[in-house]
Amino acid sequence: MEKSDTAIQKIKQRIYKAGYKLTPQREDILKVILEKEHLSAEEIYLQVKAINSGIGLATVYRTLELLGELNIINKLAFQDGISRYDINNNDQQHQHHYLLCLNCGKIDEVEQDMLTDVENEIEKNYHFKIKDHRLTFHGLCNKCRKESEDLNKG
Known part of the structure; x- marks a missing residue:
């Protein structure tokens, strides 16, 4: 199967x-x-x-x-x-984090949830119960970054 x-x-x-x-x-x-x-x-x-x-x-x-x-x-x-x-x-609690290329639109996922400590601090300091969060990093993917560097060299 x-x-x-x-x-x-x-x-x-x-x-x-x-x-x-x-x-x-x-x-x-x-x-x-x-x-x-x-x-x-x-x-x-x-x-x-x-x-x-x-x-x-x-x-x-x-x-x-x-x-x-x-x-x-x-x-x-x-x-x-x-x-x-x-x-x-x-059935994880949170969705993945994303890397969005501003040049070609490619989307990659970051599967690790690296914000657990930040969430704990927010819940403690603001008495706010977090149910979910979404995080997207905006930048250039490896291919577009290399192409941009090559253009700047030449």
Whole structure:
């Protein structure tokens, strides 16, 4: 059984547990998100349309909304105003941190949560119960940084 098949089976159980069904359209959408993360709804639609020509954009949006409500996917909003989606691979308390390249738009994930000490200080000093946080670093990916350095040299 492939990794994505195993993930689909786990997600299917979660969907059924919540009282929904994993329709063929929903499964196609999940396969696309599992294959490549950080896609917009329109990008997901175009990729799903290639394998299921009968699917509509509204179905993709409704499915993304449902999967978000069930905490199966994360909806990510970056400074470009376009929402992107990725699979919530585990039941961790916080989402990943992200590295967003300002030049090419590439998004990488930092999976370690390095803000535990900061959260503890905030909760202690401000009597504020933190439920989640999101952190995005804006800069240049390695490829764009190297290209920029090469341009500055020449």
